[in-house]
Amino acid sequence: MPEVIMPKMGDAMEEGTILRWLKQEGDEVEEGDVLAEIETDKVNLEMEAEASGKLAEIIAGEGESVPVGRPIAFIQGEGEEVPERGKPREAAAGAAEEEEGAGAPAATEEREARPRERAPEADGHVRASPLVRRLAREHDVDLSQIEGSGPHGRIVERDIRAYLERAPEEREERPAAPAAAPRAAELPPPTGAPGTELVEPSRMQRIIGERMTQAKQQIPHFYATVEVRMDELMRLRGELNEQLAEEGVKLSVNDFVMKACALALGKFRNLNALYTSEGIELHESVDMAMAVALESGLITPVIRDCAGKTLSKISAEAKDLATRAREGKLKPDEYQGGTFTVSNMGMFGVEDFTAIINPPQVAIVAVSSIVRRPVFDEEGSVVPAQLMKLTLSADHRVANGAEGALYLAEVKRLLENPVMLLV
Amino acid sequence: MAEKTYREALKEAMTEEMERDESVLLLGEDIGVYGGTHLITDGLLDMFGKKRVIDTPISEAGFTGAAIGMAMMGLRPVVEMMTWNFSFIAADQIIQNAAKVRYFSGGQVQVPLVIRGPNGGGVQLSAQHTHSLESFYGHFPGLKVVAPVTPADVKGMMISSIRDPNPVIFLEAGALYGTRGEVPEGEHTVPFGKARVAREGSDVTLVAYGRQVLLCERAAERLAEDGIEAEVIDLRSIRPLDEETVIESVRKTHRAVSVQEQWRYYGVSSEIAAIIQEKAFDYLDAPVERVSGAEVPAPYARNLELMCFPSEEQVVEVARRVLYQEV
Structure with a gap:
């Protein structure tokens, strides 16, 4: 069962918003069909189906924001079953692997390949040490971009240091959080005077x-x-x-x-x-x-x-x-x-x-x-x-x-x- | 500063305190006429007489209880356990009375008592005489527990222990009585709850106390040959515990290995690991690992005994593992 996941359309993208579904549950879709329109912080995109089959389930509704890597729909191929609604992807992937281990013959090529390939980032989860997560926060690094060299692909300090060194553009694009934080603290509070309006700057x-x-x-x-x-x-x-x-x-x-x-x-x-x-x-x-x-x-x-x-x-x-x-x-x-x-x-x-x-x-x-x-x-x-x-x-x-x-x-x-x- | 043995440092501390304060006295099996099974108190009977250096019957519960009573009445007894293994017999006195009288009395009665003796193994004394009791005694509020490893710390902590108004469990590294080190002359105290950075390093923190500190220092030498700079922390004081020095080190190195001679489960190393994950979680690059004794009663045979205690190789290997440099 190929899941349709929120795609990553740029280094800075952490989540996307479903603007509109162009296909409805139950529709037959062909690989390459436009499934939905998605809004990121920079652009709106048309998202294409990566597999053919029936659009069995839409998980994320219009207007919903979904983190990168999370499933937003399922496309049901021939002979495949829809997983239980609400079942977390990780569990589903784990179950598929167990079945493989038991030598279940039902597994299609896709089923064999996919859960393994995507396992580390299934449901957007990345294995990383706490230190790495802190550095990632400070340098605004998207961990899914980094390959981990630790056990089970864990991203460890040397991986993120190497990444930071070889991706200067990445680092220069966005300032580290500590630099930004004190600045915000120095700003004067709003006056709250009559005739004023407080507006949150857009993400862009x-x-x-x-x-x-x-x-x-x-x-x-x-x-x-x-x-x-x-x-x-x-x-x-x-x-x-x-x-x-x-x-x-x-x-x-x-x-x-x-x-x-x-x-x-x-x-x-x-x-x-x-x-x-x-x-x-x-x-x-x-x-x-x-x-x-x-x-x-x-x-x-x-x-x-x-x-x-x-x-x-x-x-x-x-x-x-x-x-x-x-x-x-x-x-x-x-x-x-x-x-x-x-x-x-x-x-x-x-x-x-x-x-x-x-x-x-x-x-x-x-x-x-x-x-x-x-x-x-x-x-x-x-x-x-x-x-x-x-x-x-x-x-x-x-x-x-x-x-x-x-x-x-x-x-x-x-x-x-x-x-x-x-x- | 003169170089002295661990044994001499211990004796010097007790001698100086006995000279300074008449209320300080010693009790224990064979400590007077015989000079002590480990010769810690050799000659002190002649110096201070039998009222202050008291040979006791073989009755740990009895003489420990007596010492608690003396302490409650204002004396400062220093009790020798021939080995800490025998303290099980006195555990009721130590845990139920020494640790609690101050609380029971609302602070009106203090117990300025030191119980000292060799702790741990390494000298082929087999299962009943090889216990490391730091986590056992470290568990009870009301007791202070120390485990110094250098002769200087032994002297400084013994003086601090004798002067402290509370019962102190003084765990000596029995296998190290003959080791030498610089010892400051005269008044030298080491505070409770302050760890010692035995070696500075930036890549991985090795936490230990007692005999295992020396093991960690040797492991650090080995690691240094491969360019890994290990920081070695000597806890010295098990209760109170210096969390800050450990946390500060881990914030710098991002990795920690905690080493203890005692068994793995419910040990001091588990406590260290727990504190690190609570207070330095965001600084960790790898899980905190423990190196501990094997989960069996200590064997007598030398080859088996060596296998049961943490080794330099093990510490090196685990340090490499937390650095993701497994070989």
Whole structure:
């Protein structure tokens, strides 16, 4: 009897909420059918059946939150029986193993394989020493990610230490609890004055808050701003969009900016890097994270190998990712693993702003609005121009000011000679 | 500081206290004329006379009861059990009277009594003469129980015991009377309820008392050869028990092995394991393990006796097990 368990869709995911069941008890389902919609702290996902059969029982109803690894339904294969309702999975798994031990012939291949494979984390239980559990709490580590080297797969101190050492991203993403706790204690209590309302920050906002606090506190940021003349780019963009209109392509300014930022990184490899426990990890491929504002927060979907993609490809991907981000339908691998970020607030009429580095990345570019201003041309005459400010925030542990300035100059050169972005 | 034997340290403590305080006197079988079966009191009869060094009949219940009476009346008797095995005969006096008179009298009557003698085995004395009685006596409120292992601690704890207003069960490591160590001259006291860190280490805590402390120190040497730094805690005082030193150590090392000569069940090591899991649960990386004597009456034959007591190899092996380095 294959159980449908709450899947783990990202390192930080501890539980998911059933938004909606798309199949009802008694429905026949095929492997790959969408069973339900699930909400995690970051996205909404469609969950597919991993086996065919009858959806014999739904354990977790709509709106229910279920820890990762817990069963939410049973799919009954041919000739299989539904376990008693409410029977804990562990007991069921144990019983299956006992049957095997007694040499019961009824066991199908699946039955033989599954309980053993998943036994350690059946019902979400992981064998770990108390010390490991404490360290996991302090470092916000998901123990199901760690393989235990102790007896019966028990996770022991050396396992979690090794994990913490080799997963710097994991550690830098979320600050350790002790660091966060005293801060909360220092905050003033609510005034409770009339006309006030106390709102609990959402889970996403809390995570963003923690990460940004950590980034601001731990990364020595430096900033550099350039003003880019956008007239030529706007002219070229108009031309291209006219030509491409039939194909339904409409390039945005941000597509050009991302392409330029990615191309320029070819000469400044330091900035396309992750700051890890063991050193600066330089990345060849520019996996461009783009900040997308959501009603409930912010997410940064990633365009892989942004430097190697054409503008129209970047444009199509960006549009698709942004749309699905707003619908909460991104998969974890679509918003994890970026190496550089562009944050664009041009659409909001912002004259300039600075962004906080998204660790373990080491740089981010803040893109402001294009404004029309009078400027002097080469002859000294006052002419109208379209200008846009770019502000680089970079990690001083990795790069220095001059390098940042040279990088921005290269981005500016590419944007002011936009045909360079077409080759 | 001069180097002295365990035996000399013991005698020195009693001698100094007898010189300091006239109410201190000794009772026991063969302690006077013969000088003591283990020669602990040799020469003291000549020094202090037969009113203060009293040879008793072979009657543990009788002379222990007499000593309790003396203590209740203000003397400070130090009773020698030829071995602690004989104290079973006096157990009614010790448990029912010595431990309880102070409570019964609402604190009006104190029992400043020390009962001392060799405890445990290791010298081929077979089943009836090999008991380790620390958990037996450690069970009763009203008694203090100590089991020092170094000559310095023997002296310091004997002085503390004689000066204490309560009955003290003084368990000597009978197999170690001839071992030597530095002993401070003159006034030297060791408090009750304070363990000693016999060796500092960071990887695993070995908890023991009495003779097993030396075993743990040797095991720690062996472990050190493989880069494992074991911390050895000498409890010294069984009741009151220094929980803090043990917990502090385990919080540092995350692993503990508790070693005792007595049988495994209901022993001091079980108590240590229980306290560690209560107070350092979140610091443990492995279950607390016990190394204990075999569950049989102690055999006489040397080879069997060796098999029945904890060995250096066992301690090393179990230490490796809690470090998940099984060989």
